Amino acid sequence: MLGIDPGLTRCGIGVVDVASDRSATLVHVGVVRSDPTAAIETRLATIASGIRAVIDAHAPAVVAVERVFAQHNRQTVMGTAQASGIALLVAGERGLPAATHTPTEVKAAITGYGAADKRQVQAMVARILRLDEPPKPADAADALALALCHAWRRGPTVGTAAVATPAQRAWAEAERLARR
Amino acid sequence: MLGIDPGLTRCGIGVVDVASDRSATLVHVGVVRSDPTAAIETRLATIASGIRAVIDAHAPAVVAVERVFAQHNRQTVMGTAQASGIALLVAGERGLPAATHTPTEVKAAITGYGAADKRQVQAMVARILRLDEPPKPADAADALALALCHAWRRGPTVGTAAVATPAQRAWAEAERLARR
Numbered sequence: 044m045l046g047i048d049p050g051l052t053r054c055g056i057g058v059v060d061v062a063s064d065r066s067a068t069l070v071h072v073g074v075v076r077s078d079p080t081a082a083i084e085t086r087l088a089t090i091a092s093g094i095r096a097v098i099d100a101h102a103p104a105v106v107a108v109e110r111v112f113a114q115h116n117r118q119t120v121m122g123t124a125q126a127s128g129i130a131l132l133v134a135g136e137r138g139l140p141a142a143t144h145t146p147t148e149v150k151a152a153i154t155g156y157g158a159a160d161k162r163q164v165q166a167m168v169a170r171i172l173r174l175d176e177p178p179k180p181a182d183a184a185d186a187l188a189l190a191l192c193h194a195w196r197r198g199p200t201v202g203t204a205a206v207a208t209p210a211q212r213a214w215a216e217a218e219r220l221a222r223r
Numbered sequence: 224m225l226g227i228d229p230g231l232t233r234c235g236i237g238v239v240d241v242a243s244d245r246s247a248t249l250v251h252v253g254v255v256r257s258d259p260t261a262a263i264e265t266r267l268a269t270i271a272s273g274i275r276a277v278i279d280a281h282a283p284a285v286v287a288v289e290r291v292f293a294q295h296n297r298q299t300v301m302g303t304a305q306a307s308g309i310a311l312l313v314a315g316e317r318g319l320p321a322a323t324h325t326p327t328e329v330k331a332a333i334t335g336y337g338a339a340d341k342r343q344v345q346a347m348v349a350r351i352l353r354l355d356e357p358p359k360p361a362d363a364a365d366a367l368a369l370a371l372c373h374a375w376r377r378g379p380t381v382g383t384a385a386v387a388t389p390a391q392r393a394w395a396e397a398e399r400l401a402r403r
Contacts, residue, residue: 083323084286084315091312106264111301121291124301125308132271132309135264143263 045103045139046190047094047130048182049111051122052079054090054130055180057187058101059172061194069172071101072183083122087129094133106134107193109185110143144192149185152192164188225283225319226370227274227310228362229291231302232259234270234310235360237367238281239352241374249352251281252363263302267309274313286314287373289365290323324372329365332372344368 048055075093255273
């Protein structure tokens with residue numbers, strides 16, 4: 044599962060492997076950066092090529108991209124929307140299905156609380172992936188959260204009884220809370 | 224000069240040949256359509272492939288794309304922003320410089336009036352390109368206007384004395400008005 048937190052200057056990319064029992068493992072986390080002083084067409088090409096490299100290296104089955112809204116800072120949001128378009132295009136051109144999730148959906152899926160702050164999401168991502176500390180760089184944690192959110196929302200339901208590890212318990216608890 | 228009026232359902236594409244004396248000739252006009260019921264990643268791939276086909280067929284030197292703003296209908300504007308990102312990406316990946324212009328800039332460049340309506344722009348595009356009627360499909364006239372606008376803004380200045388054809392006179396007049 045490949046998650047992309049689209050951005051023009053920093054585009055977070057995370058890959059997680061989600062087993063049928065919903066246990067998740069970190070495969071890759073990183074950020075594709077583009078030079079803010081470069082021309083927009085060059086920046087978008089840099090982002091496309093960075094995403095393609097991760098797809099080639101890890102062969103994900105699905106690409107999940109954060110859904111962008113127009114309500115925030117106009118100039119930034121247009122760059123973010125363009126970067127999200129690039130992410131979706133690259134998925135389409137590789138024949139991969141793509142999905143989009145809102146930040147609220149991601150937060151609710153990961154922490155059980157749609158208005159959770161960044162640190163809470165990072166902490167839960169670390170927990171779910173059984174990491175000793177939040178994944179670095181911090182920006183890329185959102186991409187991992189997105190990948191986990193997507194796996195979560197589409198994956199098979201696992202009964203609480205079958206959940207064994209602390210990460211799986213945390214996940215089941217978060218899911219329970221998110222469904223309230 | 225390749226102009227692109229980005230859109231998810233209809234993406235206008237126009238190619239004009241602009242001589243050093245600023246006389247302009249229609250090379251290509253068309254619309255790349257994507258199926259509104261298809262997945263977003265498929266739609267963006269369709270648009271990318273349509274733009275690439277026009278670039279391959281006509282080898283433009285520059286790509287001009289309409290600049291998208293977030294002030295309008297949110298859902299539509301995000302699709303438009305994504306399509307504009309695709310257009311810029313395709314330019315970047317083909318090594319072509321890209322430029323963006325606002326609708327107001329285009330209207331001012333073509334008609335001399337930044338708040339001109341669609342029909343006025345279409346009529347001026349037809350005049351400048353020495354066409355008997357506005358280029359079809361109507362949506363694609365905006366793409367031609369964009370290409371002309373870009374050629375205009377970057378091209379060498381031609382003195383009124385050197386302007387001979389009605390189209391060139393119309394252009395010079397529009398330029399004069401736009402600079403008021």
